[in-house]
Amino acid sequence: MICEPVIETFGLSKSYGGFEAAKDLTFQVLGPRITGFLGRNGAGKSSTIKMLLGMIRPTSGTATVLGHRIDDAKQSLEIRRKVAYVGEDKGLYAYMTVEQLIWFTRSFYPDWRPEIEKRLLEEYQLPPRRKVKALSKGMRTKLALLLALSRRPALMILDEPTEGLDPVSIEDLLRTITSITADGTSVFFSSHQLNEVERIADAVLMIDRGKLVLNFAMDELRENYRRVTVGFDRSAPSIDLHLPGIERVRSDGRQLSVLASRNSDAIVEWARRCSATSIDTQPVSLREIFLDTVQMGPEATSSR
Amino acid sequence: MTLWYKTWRETRMRFLLSASILSWVCAVIILTNHGARGQANPPIPYVEYVWQAVYKGYAQDFFSILVIVLAGGSLLQERSHGTVGFTLALPVSRTRLMATRAVVGLSQVTVLAFLPACVLIGLSPVLGVFYPPMQALQFAVLWSAGGTIIFAGALLLGTVVESEYSSWIASFLCMMLYSAAVNITVLQRYPNLNFFKMMSGAQMPYLDAVTFTIHGPLPWAIITTVLVTAVFLMALANRLTQLRDY
Numbered sequence: 001m002i003c004e005p006v007i008e009t010f011g012l013s014k015s016y017g018g019f020e021a022a023k024d025l026t027f028q029v030l031g032p033r034i035t036g037f038l039g040r041n042g043a044g045k046s047s048t049i050k051m052l053l054g055m056i057r058p059t060s061g062t063a064t065v066l067g068h069r070i071d072d073a074k075q076s077l078e079i080r081r082k083v084a085y086v087g088e089d090k091g092l093y094a095y096m097t098v099e100q101l102i103w104f105t106r107s108f109y110p111d112w113r114p115e116i117e118k119r120l121l122e123e124y125q126l127p128p129r130r131k132v133k134a135l136s137k138g139m140r141t142k143l144a145l146l147l148a149l150s151r152r153p154a155l156m157i158l159d160e161p162t163e164g165l166d167p168v169s170i171e172d173l174l175r176t177i178t179s180i181t182a183d184g185t186s187v188f189f190s191s192h193q194l195n196e197v198e199r200i201a202d203a204v205l206m207i208d209r210g211k212l213v214l215n216f217a218m219d220e221l222r223e224n225y226r227r228v229t230v231g232f233d234r235s236a237p238s239i240d241l242h243l244p245g246i247e248r249v250r251s252d253g254r255q256l257s258v259l260a261s262r263n264s265d266a267i268v269e270w271a272r273r274c275s276a277t278s279i280d281t282q283p284v285s286l287r288e289i290f291l292d293t294v295q296m297g298p299e300a301t302s303s304r
Numbered sequence: 305m306t307l308w309y310k311t312w313r314e315t316r317m318r319f320l321l322s323a324s325i326l327s328w329v330c331a332v333i334i335l336t337n338h339g340a341r342g343q344a345n346p347p348i349p350y351v352e353y354v355w356q357a358v359y360k361g362y363a364q365d366f367f368s369i370l371v372i373v374l375a376g377g378s379l380l381q382e383r384s385h386g387t388v389g390f391t392l393a394l395p396v397s398r399t400r401l402m403a404t405r406a407v408v409g410l411s412q413v414t415v416l417a418f419l420p421a422c423v424l425i426g427l428s429p430v431l432g433v434f435y436p437p438m439q440a441l442q443f444a445v446l447w448s449a450g451g452t453i454i455f456a457g458a459l460l461l462g463t464v465v466e467s468e469y470s471s472w473i474a475s476f477l478c479m480m481l482y483s484a485a486v487n488i489t490v491l492q493r494y495p496n497l498n499f500f501k502m503m504s505g506a507q508m509p510y511l512d513a514v515t516f517t518i519h520g521p522l523p524w525a526i527i528t529t530v531l532v533t534a535v536f537l538m539a540l541a542n543r544l545t546q547l548r549d550y
Contacts, residue, residue, distance in 0.1 A: 055392045056549035077395050085393040091386030095313055107306040108394050144390075 006031035006155050006186045007052060011061035014047050014210075021047035023210040024061065029203070031155065031186025034177060036197035036204045038190075038286075040294055044210040045190035046088060049159050053085055066154055081109070084148030088159040090140045094133035098126050098143060102150075109151045117150040138169035145176060156180065158189035162196060174200050198286040208294050216261070221286065226264035230256045230271040231278035243267060248292055259284065259292055307396065311408040314377050319412045322370035326416055329366050330423040333357045337433065350433045355516035358420050359443050360504035367416060368500075371451045372475045374412050375458030378405065379545060381468045388550045402542045406459065413455050417447035442518045443505075449527045450503035454479065456537035463544045502526050 007029035014022040022044045029035045039045045050056045052065050054076035066082050068075035092101060102121075106112045121128065124142040126135075135143065141161065148156055158177070162170045177187055178200050191197050197204060198218070206214040216225075224245075230236070236256040239249055245263030249256065258267050264281055271279050333340075333354075341353045348356070357363065379401065382388040391401065421440035428435045458475040465471040485491055486498040495507045505511030505518060512519050 050389075050549075053393055055389065057547075073397065077397060080393055081395040083393075085389070087389035087393075089386045089389070091388070091390055093310065093313075093387055093390070094385075104306045104310060105394075108396065 003030035003033065005029065005064075007063065007065050007188060009048075009052075009061065009063040012048065012051060012058050012063050013060045014044075014051060014056060015059045020210050022051070022058075022207075025207070025210075025212050026061075027205055027212055027215050029186070029188050029205070032181050032184045033202035034181055034187040034189070034200055036189060036191060036201035037207070038192065038194070038197055038204055038290060039207040040192055043192075043207050045207065046159055047210075048207070049085075049157055049188075049190060052157065053080065053083065082154045084151055084153035084156045086141070086144045086148055086156070086158045086161055088163055090137065090144045092132045092140060092144060092147075095131065097129050097131050098135070099128040101132060101143065102128075102147065105147045106150070111152060113150055113152055116152070117146065120146040120149060137164045138166060141165060141169065141173065145173070149176075149180060152183065153185055155186045155188065158187065160190055160192075162191065162193060170196070194287045194290055204286065206290065206293060213293050214289065218286075220261070221289070222283070224260075224262040224264075225284045225289065226260050227282050227284045227288065228258045228260060228264055228267045228271070229278075229280040229282070230258070230267075230274075230276045232256075232274070233277050237274050239267075239270065243270065259289070307400065307404045308408065311404050315374065315408060315412065318373055318376070319415075322374060322412075322416060323419060326363065326366055326370060326419050327423055329363050330358060330420045331427060333361075333363060334424065334427045334431065337431065350428075351435060351439070352516045354424065354435055355504070358424070359447075360506055363420055364447075364500065364503060367420075367447060367451065368454055368479060369476065370416060371413050371454045372458045372472055372479065374409055374416070375455045375475065376462055376468045376472055378402075378459065378462040378471075378541075379550060380463055380466050380548070381471070383550055384467055392550055398545050399542055402538075402545050406538050409455055409459065410452060413451040414448045417451050418444040420444070420447075436517065439517050442522055443503075445522055446503045446505070446527070449530045450499045453499055453530050453534040453537070456534035456541070460537045460541040460544075463541045463548070496526055496529075499530055502530065 005028045007027075009025045009027055012022055012025040013020065025048060037045050037048070047056065051058050052063055052070055054070055058071070063070045065079045068078045070076055070079065093104075096104065102117060106117070120126075120142075124139075124146060126139060126143055126146065132140065132143065161173055161177070165173065174196060177189065181187060201218055203217045204214065204221070205212065232254045234254065236251050236254055238251075239246070239256060239258065243263065243266055245260045246258060246267070247261050248259040251257075256271075260267055268279055268281060337350060337353055340357070341347050341350065379388055379391065379398070382391055392398075418441075421437070421444040424435045424440045425437050457478065458471070461475045461478065462468075462471045465474045483500060486500075491497055495501045501507055502523070508523065510518055510520055510523050
C-alpha cells in the first residue's frame with residue numbers, strides 16, 4: 001500500500017491571548033489509514049482540527065489537507081468538499097428531521113452516494129421522520145456518520161467520536177471507522193481513550209499542552225518500543241542520553257527505567273557494561289507511553 | 305437553495321410571531337379608533353390618529369423591537385447552540401452564509417414593514433373609515449428603509465455578542481442610546497440623522513403637518529443614504545465574521 005500525506009502541518013500554532021493551544025506543530029498524517037490524535041483534555045486536539053478545517057485561524061504556520069492550503073479561502077472550500085467532519089458535540093440542526101437533514105446535507109455534495117445513505121439508514125435504524133432533537137446522543141453520532149460516509153470522503157476527521165456514547169455504540173462506531181479505510185478513505189480521529197486508539201489506529205500522534213510529543217506507527221510501537229528496567233547494587237549510574245532510541249529515563253535510587261523507541265539491545269549492552277544486577281526488557285503499551293509522556297511534560301520529550 | 309431553507313427554518317418562528325404581534329397591535333389601534341379619537345379634544349381625524357398611533361407611535365416602537373429580534377441568529381449564536389462546527393464544515397463560504405442570512409432577514413423586515421399597510425387597507429373599510437392606500441404604501445417603503453438599518457445594526461452586534469439574548473439586549477440598548485442621542489443632544493437640529501423621524505415623517509418636509517400625509521415624492525436621497533449605511537454595517541458584520549474564530 002502506498003501511503004501519501006493527507007495532512008501536513010508546518011509550524012502550526014494557535015494562541016488565545018496568552019494561552020498557547022497549539023505550539024509549532026509540524027507533522028504528517030499518511031493515508032489511507034487510521035491515525036489517532038491523542039492528548040489529554042485541553043491538550044490542543046480540537047484547536048488543531050478546527051485550524052485544519054478553517055474554523056479558526058492559525059496564529060502562525062500553515063498546513064495542507066489533501067494538498068490544499070488551509071489559509072487560502074478557495075482551497076479551504078475544496079478541503080471541506082473532500083473532508084467529512086464529525087465534531088465533538090455532534091451538533092446537528094435540532095429543528096430538522098433526520099430526512100430533512102440528509103436532504104439538506106446531500107445538496108452540498110454532488111458525489112453523494114444514495115445507496116450508502118439507504119444502507120446506513122437501515123443499518124443504524126435511524127427514524128427518518130424523527131426530529132434531531134429527539135435523538136439520543138448515540139443516534140446523533142450515527143446520523144453524523146451517515147452524513148459523513150454517504151459522501152465517500154477522501155478524509156474523515158472525527159473529534160472525540162466516542163465521547164458520551166454507551167459501550168455498544170462505541171463498538172459499532174469503531175467497527176465503522178475500521179471498515180471505511182477499505183474504501184480508500186483516510187481517518188484522522190482525536191481521542192483520549194487509549195484503548196480505542198490502540199485497537200484501531202495504524203499510527204498515533206500525541207500532543208500535550210499544545211506540543212507534538214510523539215508521532216509513530218502502531219507497528220513501530222509493537223516491534224520496537226521497549227521498557228528496559230535495570231537494577232544495580234549501588235546508586236544507578238547516569239545513562240548516556242545520546243544513545244539513539246532513548247525517549248525517557250527515570251531513575252529511582254538503584255533502579256533505572258528507560259523507555260526506548262528502538263535500539264533496546266544497545267541499552268541492555270550498556271547496562272551489562274555497567275555491571276547491572278538485573279535487566280528486564282518488556283514491550284510497552286500505548287497507555288504506558290501516554291502516561292509517561294504526559295506526566296513528564298512535553299519539555300522532557302523529544303518529538304520524533 | 306438549501307441554505308435558504310436552513311435560514312428560513314431558523315427564523316420562521318420569530319418571523320411569524322413578530323408578524324402576528326405587529327398585526328395584532330395595528331388591528332387593536334384601528335379597532336379602538338372611534339373611542340380613542342373621541343376622547344381627544346377636539347376629536348382628531350382618522351388619518352391623523354393612524355399617524356399618531358401607528359406610524360409615529362406604538363406600532364413603530366413594536367416594529368423596531370421586532371426587527372431586532374429578527375436579526376438574531378448569526379454564526380456566533382450557532383456556536384452557543386453547538387451547530388457551528390457542522391455549518392462551517394459545509395463547503396460554503398462565510399460570506400455566502402452571511403448573505404443568505406441578510407437576504408432572508410431583510411425580506412422578513414420588508415414583509416413586516418408592509419403589514420400595517422395591509423391591516424389598514426383591509427380593516428378600515430370594515431369599520432367605516434378610510435385611510436388612503438397610497439399613503440399606507442409610502443409609509444411601508446419608509447419603514448422598510450428604517451427596518452433595514454435597524455436590522456443591519458443588530459446583525460453587526462450579533463457578530464460580536466455571543467449569546468442571542470445578550471445580542472438582542474445590546475441591540476435594544478444601542479437603539480435607545482441612538483434615540484436619545486438624536487432627540488436630546490445637538491443632533492436634534494438635524495432630523496435627517498434620525499431614522500425614526502425618517503420612518504414617521506415627523507419634522508420632515510415631506511410630511512404635511514396639517515393632514516399628516518406624505519406629499520410629493522418619497523425622500524429618495526435620505527432613503528438611499530440610510531440603505532448605503534445599512535450595507536456598510538452589513539459588510540462590516542461580514543468582515544468580522546471572516547476574521548472570527550468559531
